[in-house]
Amino acid sequence: MFTAVAVGNPVYDIIKTPFIESLGRVLSGCSVNAALTMSRLGMKGIAIIGCIGHDYEEQYLKEMEKKSVTPIIVKKSRDTTGFKLTYLDFSGNRKLKVLGVSDGIASGDLPQDLLSTPVAIIGPVIGEVGPDVPAAFKRRGAKVFLDPQGLLRRVKKGVVEHYSNPEALEACCESHVVKPNELEAKLLSGVDEPLKAAIKIHRASGAVTALTLAEKGSIIVNNNEAIIVPAYPTYLVDPTGAGDVYLGSLVYYLHMGLSLKDAAAYASAIASIKVENLAGHFSLRTHEVERRASWIKGRIAVKRLIPVG
Ligand SMILES: Nc1ncnc2c1ncn2[C@@H]1O[C@H](COP(=O)(O)OP(=O)(O)OP(=O)(O)O)[C@@H](O)[C@H]1O
Ligand SMILES: [Mg+2]
Numbered sequence: 001m002f003t004a005v006a007v008g009n010p011v012y013d014i015i016k017t018p019f020i021e022s023l024g025r026v027l028s029g030c031s032v033n034a035a036l037t038m039s040r041l042g043m044k045g046i047a048i049i050g051c052i053g054h055d056y057e058e059q060y061l062k063e064m065e066k067k068s069v070t071p072i073i074v075k076k077s078r079d080t081t082g083f084k085l086t087y088l089d090f091s092g093n094r095k096l097k098v099l100g101v102s103d104g105i106a107s108g109d110l111p112q113d114l115l116s117t118p119v120a121i122i123g124p125v126i127g128e129v130g131p132d133v134p135a136a137f138k139r140r141g142a143k144v145f146l147d148p149q150g151l152l153r154r155v156k157k158g159v160v161e162h163y164s165n166p167e168a169l170e171a172c173c174e175s176h177v178v179k180p181n182e183l184e185a186k187l188l189s190g191v192d193e194p195l196k197a198a199i200k201i202h203r204a205s206g207a208v209t210a211l212t213l214a215e216k217g218s219i220i221v222n223n224n225e226a227i228i229v230p231a232y233p234t235y236l237v238d239p240t241g242a243g244d245v246y247l248g249s250l251v252y253y254l255h256m257g258l259s260l261k262d263a264a265a266y267a268s269a270i271a272s273i274k275v276e277n278l279a280g281h282f283s284l285r286t287h288e289v290e291r292r293a294s295w296i297k298g299r300i301a302v303k304r305l306i307p308v309g
Helices: 030-040 054-066 132-139 148-152 166-173 182-189 194-205 242-255 260-274 286-297
Strands: 004-007 011-016 026-028 046-053 070-077 082-087 094-100 119-122 143-146 153-156 159-162 208-212 218-222 225-229 301-304
Touching: 004 030, 011 094, 026 030, 026 054, 030 046, 030 119, 030 242, 046 054, 054 070, 119 132, 119 242, 132 143, 143 242, 148 153, 148 166, 148 182, 159 182, 166 182, 166 194, 182 194, 182 208, 194 208, 194 218, 194 225, 208 242, 208 260, 218 260, 225 260, 242 260, 260 286
Parallel strands: 004 046, 004 119, 011 082, 046 070, 119 143
Antiparallel strands: 011 026, 082 094, 094 159, 153 159, 208 218, 218 225, 225 301
8 A cells, every 4th residue: 555646647747937948848747756756755655557658668667766656557548748848037037848748647546455544645737637637536435635737738829728617616626735836826716916825715615725825825724823934945857846845845745744834934935945946856955955844934924814804
């Protein structure tokens, strides 16, 4: 049995930021980045369920073996999912040209014995997972974490387009914790202002809502409380996967029994180390993680939300 399972297709991307450019396609994707982060932090028994094309299958299996994560390929696809990400400015705005899209993963494709894994991270990248997948894990008692990004994206004329998909909110309702970014929160809630958007998503879904705001930090809404978490100020090399790493870290520290506030401080600290590196390729030094997390903890604010009317 596994401790945690991440669902979502692995991705091989080309990344171009103002500061760095990948030579060829590099491994990324929400499920992969979150799972590798948890493994790096010391969690054992992690599996990733996804689909990949023949072209990258061997490379993917080797990369996973090196990182002690078990890959479960449910369908061998014609193509491997991948994007050419071009960052248009210094604040993370990017254009995603589609290089390929693998098959989808329905709840019926999931190995049934894995549905009772204690922790499930649902991290699709582009439409490969629907609300049936978190629902299948939730029914069997897993604690379900969702990054809704892949439910809010589709391909239009060869590039990724974001759209308001009602299935994304349905998937949030089937999850215990959800992590949209600023744009995804707007699409889920119809509200521009981040705190109001997080409150609306939390109240509509019942899920703890961790809304990430890149270099502006994150806001976590649970019950009648909002935890305002700063980002650790650092230099940016590549923001790709910052949200996935934040999610993987949050999962790990909550699983270790930390409070939401303390787990969020570590998630923000580790994501700040990620943005100094290309894609998911970074290493963690305990002393540095502790130093940044302690800096963040000292600056977290907790707001009480008083219901009116
Ligand atoms: N420039 C930055 N400096 C410091 N921390 C950052 C920076 N960018 C992101 N982070 C940290 O990473 C977290 C997640 O970032 P972001 O909101 O960009 O996620 P995302 O858009 O989901 O990313 P992706 O989809 O590429 O994984 C932020 O809440 C913050 O803690
Ligand atoms: Mg994201």
